[in-house]
Amino acid sequence: MAHTYEYPRPALTVDCVVFGFDGEGLQVLLIRRGVEPFLGTWALPGGFVHMEEDLEDAARRELREETSLSDVFLEQLRTFGTPGRDPRGRVVSVAFYALVRPEQHPAKGDTDASEAAWFSATALPPLAFDHREILEAALDRLRGKIRYQPVGFELLPKRFTLSQFQALYEAILGRPLDKRNFRKKLLAFDFLIPLDEFSEGSHRPARLHRFDRRKYDALVRKGFHFEI
Structure with missing residues (x-):
């Protein structure tokens, strides 16, 4: 009707x-x-x-x-x-x-x-x-x-350096971040797996990482506090 x-x-x-x-x-x-x-x-x-x-x-x-x-x-x-x-x-x-x-x-x-x-x-x-x-x-x-959930899985390549991860956060925030402080806080969440592979084409090759999908998804569900 x-x-x-x-x-x-x-x-x-x-x-x-x-x-x-x-x-x-x-x-x-x-x-x-x-x-x-x-x-x-x-x-x-x-x-x-x-x-x-x-x-x-x-x-x-x-x-x-x-x-x-x-x-x-x-x-x-x-x-x-x-x-x-x-x-x-x-x-x-x-x-x-x-x-x-x-x-x-x-x-x-x-x-x-x-x-x-x-x-x-x-x-x-x-x-x-x-x-x-x-x-x-x-x-x-x-x-x-990005302060309460990880977003790297959707935006970063499958294998990435910690510098690339920091560059992503700096691009989103529009400001530089302290390298040592950022890495210390990032690694404390324990959702990155270091690989026995290194980046190519740079003066000082950097270790590549990938996400631990199980731990990453757990952080997406429950959230975290990433003060940056």
């Missing part, structure tokens, strides 16, 4: 902030819009939610359609609904964010995205809608999250 509503209903969209790490800095996946409004402007992947669609399903569909990205862990960020945020009308967006390895997810535009590309989080182009605000909110969430 159809219902008649007294009040107009806003349109609902999803937007996705996808973070990656290239070994030196934090990256963000953007698409160039192929349709109006903001034709040709860079934006976060996203789009309208179908009437019978779950929010996370909509976010995954839009990521797949606009960037070919699939099989990633998504976490809901928050809702953005300031009137006037979308020139098409009253549009409310539910934002999600994801952590991936860029080398495993090359950017590829599709459907209403004429192009997709990875950008440095410190050198972003002008963004459509209120997507800069959404991105900053996701970055704030990530900066808070």
Whole structure:
């Protein structure tokens, strides 16, 4: 049975902030819009939610359609609904964010995205809608999250140096960290396994490590306090 509503209903969209790490800095996946409004402007992947669609399903569909990205862990960020945020009308967006390895997810535009590309989080182009605000909110969430949950498994290669791990945290926080203090606190959590392998191509090869997935997952579930 159809219902008649007294009040107009806003349109609902999803937007996705996808973070990656290239070994030196934090990256963000953007698409160039192929349709109006903001034709040709860079934006976060996203789009309208179908009437019978779950929010996370909509976010995954839009990521797949606009960037070919699939099989990633998504976490809901928050809702953005300031009137006037979308020139098409009253549009409310539910934002999600994801952590991936860029080398495993090359950017590829599709459907209403004429192009997709990875950008440095410190050198972003002008963004459509209120997507800069959404991105900053996701970055704030990530900066808070690294203090109570590990995030390296999603962003670092399978084998990595402690310097790479520190570079990741410095990229997220946007500031340098004391090397000795960082390593002391990091190793105390005991979720890294040192390998009998060393990095190549540097003046002083560094030992490689990998995650102990069982201990890593336990810390994800119960959390920890990483004061950095």
